[in-house]
Amino acid sequence: MADQLVFNGDQAIAYSWKQINPDVVASYPITPQTIIVENFSEFVANGEVDTEYVCAESEHSAMSLCIGASAAGARVATATASAGLAFMWEVLWIASAMRLPIVMSVANRALSGPINIHCDHSDAMGARDTGWVQMFGENVQEAYDDSLMSFRIAEDMKVRLPVMNCIDGFITTHALEKFIPMETADVKKYIGEYKPVRPLLDLIHPTTYGPFTMNDYYFEHKYQIHEAMQAALPVVRSTLNDFGQRTGRHYDVAEGYRTEDADYVIMAMGSTAGTLRYVVDQLRAEGHKVGSVKLRLFRPFPYEDVAKLLQGKKGVAVMDRAISMGSTGPMFPEVRSALYDAKDRPKLVNYVYGLGGRDVRTDELVGVFKQLMDGSAKTMNFMGVRV
Amino acid sequence: MIVRCIPLTTIEIRWHGRGGQGVVTANELLAGAALKEGKFIKAFPEFGPERMGAPIRAFTRLSDKPIMVHSQVYTPDMVVVIDATLLKQVNVLDGLKDEGQVVANFPDGKEKLSQIIGRSKNVHAVNATKIAMEEIGRPTTNTAMLGAVVKSLNFVSLDSVLEELESKFSTKFNKEVVAKNLKAVKRAYEEVD
Structure with missing residues (x-):
């Protein structure tokens, strides 16, 4: 087994890239992602990898470079956060439409304004419709594990879509934790040689990328991306299973914790899911039948898995670290939709929380459970806001 | 309702210092020392406006079990004050x-500190500034405070800390600076009251 290390989430991701040695990394630094590309550029400068590293003049350019390199036949990685992801938005659609298996780490951070550097999921939620697979990790270990698995998922011939692996800005990106990497030789075996599909640089078999389509073909293209996204769900599931067999770290697209006999459940993504398990243990010790669900995969959304975990419960709170102003948090309607056809629908409520890095306290999560249990939770609620 | 934030096997520490005093490094x-002893750890600063001299906080969790809580530390088992x-x-x-x-960097002993x-x-008081001036030649008190x-704490051994400091500092500083810092840690370990 490889050595245990003390790394923060950003370092762990940079380390995974070092082991993978992508052909091209093009990026633009932005807090709280910067450590990833800083560390990685050191690996490049030291000759520890032979990646072509491009420090772009903006995120829009960085993603455009990734798209060009990926279409040319390269294995490509990048990272961004917040405004950087927003600035990429236009070209994110092109990456998925060209079916390019680019892997991008997103250090989730709030969007301006007011300007803020801390964690929420608004950036990734703004990109949920762009045709990228989206995974959310809880801690440093998962930042690393998700990064490795992202390459396998993106490059799977049934998928061939870009993948975003998200971790909570500062909470995970800048926190030191104990983490166990795979041996580099095992990573190389796990990720394998990159197999480009119709690379632009294959001059014997010339291919056109990114042509104009009218109303005659555009719709079919979008349909195919959706099909690929649907196909990604079983691929993500089997990738997680396989990874568990290799490492002993077992993950799922949606993970229930003490949910089997629970009456009340809270569901969340990212670091909050860890804090929630602690709160569940506390309340269980007091005799309350509670559980929690960690959603790892947001796109494609695992409707059946979520329904299976939540149907038959008395009450479920969906925790959203983002808000669609004028609607609800973005995960809430998905969960409602997942449960619409369920036999035994729970009372379902939404909590928007943690915007702009507002800390998530254990006593506040206990409060959410209490409101869920005593029936005082409204359909839409805010945890930790001063009103 | 008040919930105990951690099981007994977890220790939570809150550090108080000022930007530039090496709180993050000490943390x-x-x-790193705790990891050497097989502990689970989570160490993170509170990121605010990053200014030299502004009050900052950092947090540590050390545990025999995997750490699930990712919030800041609200009910610490120890507070460390690097700047009096x-x-x-x-x-x-x-x-x-x-x-x-x-545990505070304080020149006049624990009775006065208590008052x-x-x-x-x-x-517990330790005159980390004096130790740092005498051993390192400048008021970088973070390593002395680590000794205290x-x-x-009595949860991580002095040897692990010295070993960790030596390996981490050796990549950044020359042998002389590393030796001075090691000495500051040891002195504060002995002198804290």
Whole structure:
């Protein structure tokens, strides 16, 4: 087994890239992602990898470079956060439409304004419709594990879509934790040689990328991306299973914790899911039948898995670290939709929380459970806001 | 309702210092030392406006079990004050457990420190500034404070901390600087009251 290390989430991701040695990394630094590309550029400068590293003049350019390199036949990685992801938005659609298996780490951070550097999921939620697979990790270990698995998922011939692996800005990106990497030789075996599909640089078999389509073909293209996204769900599931067999770290697209006999459940993504398990243990010790669900995969959304975990419960709170102003948090309607056809629908409520890095306290999560249990939770609620 | 934030096998520490005083480094060294002993760790600073001299906080969790809680530390088992001028500016005792400890860089001993902060239980003072000036030649008190923390904490061994400091500092500083810092840690370990 490889050595245990003390790394923060950003370092762990940079380390995974070092082991993978992508052909091209093009990026633009932005807090709280910067450590990833800083560390990685050191690996490049030291000759520890032979990646072509491009420090772009903006995120829009960085993603455009990734798209060009990926279409040319390269294995490509990048990272961004917040405004950087927003600035990429236009070209994110092109990456998925060209079916390019680019892997991008997103250090989730709030969007301006007011300007803020801390964690929420608004950036990734703004990109949920762009045709990228989206995974959310809880801690440093998962930042690393998700990064490795992202390459396998993106490059799977049934998928061939870009993948975003998200971790909570500062909470995970800048926190030191104990983490166990795979041996580099095992990573190389796990990720394998990159197999480009119709690379632009294959001059014997010339291919056109990114042509104009009218109303005659555009719709079919979008349909195919959706099909690929649907196909990604079983691929993500089997990738997680396989990874568990290799490492002993077992993950799922949606993970229930003490949910089997629970009456009340809270569901969340990212670091909050860890804090929630602690709160569940506390309340269980007091005799309350509670559980929690960690959603790892947001796109494609695992409707059946979520329904299976939540149907038959008395009450479920969906925790959203983002808000669609004028609607609800973005995960809430998905969960409602997942449960619409369920036999035994729970009372379902939404909590928007943690915007702009507002800390998530254990006593506040206990409060959410209490409101869920005593029936005082409204359909839409805010945890930790001063009103 | 008040919930105990951690099981007994987890220790939570809150550090108080000022930007530029090496709080983050001390926190990282403690975490690295704990890892050497097979502990689970989580060490992170509170990121605010990053200014030299502004009050900052950092947090450590050390545990025998995997750490699930990712929030800041609200009910610490120990507070560490690296800069004595903060004692009157910041409520360093906020949320400190009844049995919790205070370790401060303070020149006049623990009785005087107790008077200033209004608490006598488990209070430890060490003149880290004097140690740093004498051993390192400049008031970088973070490594000396680490020695005092390790002594008071009694959860991670001094040897692990010295080993961790040596390996981490050797990549950044020359042998002389590393040796001076090691000495500061050891002295504070002996001198904390």
